[in-house]
Amino acid sequence: MDYQPPPFFKRGPAPLAQLSFYAALSLALIFIDSRFQTLEILRQGVSLITHPIQRVVQKPVEMLQNAAGYLSGMDSLREQNSRLERTHVENATTLLRAQHLEAENERLRQLLEVKESKKAQGRVAQLLYTVRDPYSRRIVVDKGQQDNIVPGQPVVDEKGVIGQVTRVFPYVSEVTLITDKDQVVPVQILRNGLRSVVFGVGNGRLELRFLPNNADVEKGDLIVTSGLDGIFLPGLAVARVVSVERDASYSFARIHCEPLAGVENFGLVMVLDPREPLDLPGELTEKASKSKPADGRGKAAARNERPRKE
Amino acid sequence: MPHSFASSRILLPVRPWFIGLSLIAALTLNFLPTSAWPWMPDWVALVLLFWSIREPRRVGMGSAFLLGVLMDVADASVMGQHALAYVLAAYAASSLSRRILWFPMAQQALHVLALLAIVQLIQLGARAMTGEEFPGLAYFIGPLIGALLWWPLTFILLLPQYRPVDRDENRPI
Numbered sequence: 341m342d343y344q345p346p347p348f349f350k351r352g353p354a355p356l357a358q359l360s361f362y363a364a365l366s367l368a369l370i371f372i373d374s375r376f377q378t379l380e381i382l383r384q385g386v387s388l389i390t391h392p393i394q395r396v397v398q399k400p401v402e403m404l405q406n407a408a409g410y411l412s413g414m415d416s417l418r419e420q421n422s423r424l425e426r427t428h429v430e431n432a433t434t435l436l437r438a439q440h441l442e443a444e445n446e447r448l449r450q451l452l453e454v455k456e457s458k459k460a461q462g463r464v465a466q467l468l469y470t471v472r473d474p475y476s477r478r479i480v481v482d483k484g485q486q487d488n489i490v491p492g493q494p495v496v497d498e499k500g501v502i503g504q505v506t507r508v509f510p511y512v513s514e515v516t517l518i519t520d521k522d523q524v525v526p527v528q529i530l531r532n533g534l535r536s537v538v539f540g541v542g543n544g545r546l547e548l549r550f551l552p553n554n555a556d557v558e559k560g561d562l563i564v565t566s567g568l569d570g571i572f573l574p575g576l577a578v579a580r581v582v583s584v585e586r587d588a589s590y591s592f593a594r595i596h597c598e599p600l601a602g603v604e605n606f607g608l609v610m611v612l613d614p615r616e617p618l619d620l621p622g623e624l625t626e627k628a629s630k631s632k633p634a635d636g637r638g639k640a641a642a643r644n645e646r647p648r649k650e
Numbered sequence: 651m652p653h654s655f656a657s658s659r660i661l662l663p664v665r666p667w668f669i670g671l672s673l674i675a676a677l678t679l680n681f682l683p684t685s686a687w688p689w690m691p692d693w694v695a696l697v698l699l700f701w702s703i704r705e706p707r708r709v710g711m712g713s714a715f716l717l718g719v720l721m722d723v724a725d726a727s728v729m730g731q732h733a734l735a736y737v738l739a740a741y742a743a744s745s746l747s748r749r750i751l752w753f754p755m756a757q758q759a760l761h762v763l764a765l766l767a768i769v770q771l772i773q774l775g776a777r778a779m780t781g782e783e784f785p786g787l788a789y790f791i792g793p794l795i796g797a798l799l800w801w802p803l804t805f806i807l808l809l810p811q812y813r814p815v816d817r818d819e820n821r822p823i
Binding site for chain 1: 677678680681682683684685707710711712714715718719720723724725726727728729730731733734737738741744745776779780782
C-alpha cells in the first residue's frame with residue numbers, strides 16, 4: 341500500500357484530465373452539430389444571452405452611421421427623394437398593368453383549370469448585422485419565432501432573391517445568402533426556360549452547374565427561380581450570366597453569374613411566406629396511400645420545409 | 651518597464667470581478683460588426699490567454715469552454731468550433747504560464763503569437779471538417795496583430811494591480 345501525502349493546495353482535477361474532458365465535449369459538440377443538427381435548442385438558449393449583447397453593441401455603430409447620414413445633408417436627401425419619386429411614377433404604369441395582367445391571368449387559369457399560382461406574401465425584416473466570421477455569408481434579421489418565421493423561408497429584396505432562412509431564434513433569425521458556398525437554388529433561364537441549379541461559390545459570385553457545353557446560354561441572360569423545389573416561388577429574379585466558358589475537355593460548361601439583388605449590402609429585406617406544397621393529382625395520392633399508408637405526403641412536406649443547404 | 655516576473659515591481663492580488671469584466675469587454679469587442687475587416691484579432695482569445703497565463707488557477711479550461719460556446723452561437727459557426735480552440739489554447743497557456751512570464755515582453759508576445767495561431771488553426775480544422783472553404787491568408791493576420799497588442803494589453807489589464815508608488819525610506823521594496 342502506498343500512501344500519498346495530502347495535497348497542500350486544492351487545485352481541482354489535473355490539467356490533463358480537464359483538457360481531455362473539455363476537448364472531448366467540444367469534439368462531440370462539433371460532431372453532433374455538423375452531422376445531426378440536433379443542438380438548435382441549446383443554440384436558441386445561449387442566443388438569449390448573446391443576442392441582447394450583440395444588439396446593444398450594434399447601437400453605437402448604428403448611431404455613427406446615422407450621424408454620418410445626418411451630416412450628409414439636405415442635398416443628397418432631396419436628390420434621392422426626387423429619384424425615388426421618378427422611379428415611383430415610372431413603375432406605376434407597370435404596376436397597374438401587372439395588376440390587370442394578374443387578374444387576367446387568374447381568369448385564364450380558371451378557364452384552363454390550371455392550379456392557381458400563388459401570390460408572393462411576406463413580411464419586411466430589418467438587417468441587424470452580418471455574422472463576424474468574414475467567410476460565411478450569413479446575415480441576421482430582426483424577425484424570429486415570435487413572428488412565425490420558420491427555417492426554409494425565402495428572403496428577397498426589391499431586385500431579387502437574397503437567400504433563405506436557415507436558423508430561427510426567438511427574436512431574430514439567420515439568413516444564409518445564395519452566395520454562401522454550396523447554397524443551391526433551382527433556377528431556369530428566363531429567355532428559353534432552360535432549367536438548372538445555381539450554386540453559391542463563396543466569393544460573392546454564383547455558378548450555374550450541370551448545363552452541357554452546347555446549352556443555349558449567353559452572356560447577359562436573366563436567371564429566375566424555377567419553383568421546382570417547392571420553396572421558392574417561380575419567377576423570382578436571381579442572377580445574370582456574366583461569363584460562359586465552353587471547354588471541349590469538360591462535359592459541362594462553366595457559367596458564372598452575378599446576383600441581381602444587393603446580396604451583400606442591404607438594409608431592409610422581405611421574408612416570403614413558406615410555400616404550400618402543391619397537392620398531387622388524385623389518382624397518384626390514392627395509389628400512394630394504397631402502397632404506403634398515410635406516410636408519403638407528410639414526409640414530402642417535411643422535406644420541402646427543410647433548408648436546402650447540402 | 652517590463653512587467654514580468656523579472657521586474658522588481660510587486661503586484662496587488664487580482665480582483666475576480668475585474669477578470670470577469672475584462673472577459674465580458676472582450677466578448678463585446680468580438681460582437682462588433684467587423685466582418686469587413688478579417689484582420690481583426692480575436693479579443694476573447696487574447697484576453698483569455700492573458701488571464702490563463704497570469705492567473706491559471708482562476709481562469710482555465712472551464713471558462714474557455716463557456717466563452718467558446720458563446721462565441722459559437724454569436725458567430726453562427728459550428729457548435730464547439732471556438733470552444734475546442736479556446737480550451738486547447740487555455741491548456742497550453744496555463745501549462746506554459748510559469749515559463750512565459752520570465753521572458754521580456756517581446757518574447758512573451760512571440761509565445762502568444764504561437765498560441766493565437768493554434769486557436770486559428772484549430773478553427774480552420776473544424777471548418778474543414780464541416781466542409782467549408784479555405785478562408786485565405788488574411789485569416790492569419792489576426793494573430794499577428796493580437797501578438798503586437800500583447801504589451802498594451804498587459805499594461806491595461808495590470809493597471810488595477812499596481813501598488814500606489816509611495817516611496818518609503820525604511821521599506822526595502
